[in-house]
Amino acid sequence: MEMIQLTQPYIPGFLAFREVPALLKLLEDLKANAPHYFPDVILLDGNGILHPRGFGLACQLGVLAQVPTVGIAKTLISAQGIVDDQNHKNKKAELKEAGDGFELISDTGETLGMCLRAHDKAQNPIYVSVGHMISLRSSVWLALECSKYRIPEPVRRADVDSREYLRQGKTEPYEFIAPVEN
DNA sequence: GCGACAG
DNA sequence: ATCTTGTCGC
Numbered sequence: 469m470e471m472i473q474l475t476q477p478y479i480p481g482f483l484a485f486r487e488v489p490a491l492l493k494l495l496e497d498l499k500a501n502a503p504h505y506f507p508d509v510i511l512l513d514g515n516g517i518l519h520p521r522g523f524g525l526a527c528q529l530g531v532l533a534q535v536p537t538v539g540i541a542k543t544l545i546s547a548q549g550i551v552d553d554q555n556h557k558n559k560k561a562e563l564k565e566a567g568d569g570f571e572l573i574s575d576t577g578e579t580l581g582m583c584l585r586a587h588d589k590a591q592n593p594i595y596v597s598v599g600h601m602i603s604l605r606s607s608v609w610l611a612l613e614c615s616k617y618r619i620p621e622p623v624r625r626a627d628v629d630s631r632e633y634l635r636q637g638k639t640e641p642y643e644f645i646a647p648v649e650n
Numbered sequence: 651g652c653g654a655c656a657g
Numbered sequence: 658a659t660c661t662t663g664t665c666g667c
Binding site: 478479480481482484486487514518520524525539542543545546547 | 654656
């Protein structure tokens with residue numbers, strides 16, 4: 469397994485240019501070493517079409533890897549007239565339980581995503597948007613289906629586990645170990 | 651020019 | 658994202 473360095477800085481609106489190369493390499497390795505585990509869909513920590521230029525991280529990875537993707541953002545990125553203003557804040561306050569949500573509609577009337585409360589005890593919502601080869605309805609269904617806490621497990625575990633991995637001071641490439649098959 | 655700004 | 662004190666609830 470080869471290493472890959474993150475060379476690009478994080479610039480709001482350009483997250484994909486920093487993250488996509490590494491993600492593509494990861495999928496490439498997965499396809500070569502454990503094709504059985506190649507994902508049918510990927511939930512990404514970022515946005516899909518809910519983006520200033522309508523094409524966020526989830527869209528870019530989806531197209532380049534030719535895999536269905538969903539964007540899961542923890543905070544709203546201002547795009548196409550959709551902003552976290554008082555009106556938006558009021559709507560968020562009305563989301564009472566898991567599954568409650570409202571569509572994020574652009575200034576041209578297009579639905580770019582969904583502000584969704586993914587858990588009964590989560591005060592803050594998540595922002596779900598289509599990445600590639602999947603509908604918003606299916607995206608929201610998936611997000612809810614795998615939400616044990618505010619953030620869908622695939623995204624939350626990737627976040628928690630990777631941070632723990634680095635905390636241990638490990639610097640060598642992550643060694644993929646295929647789970648025992650059933 | 652000023653503020654806002656996924657992770 | 659990261660850092661960091663304190664607080665609330667299961």
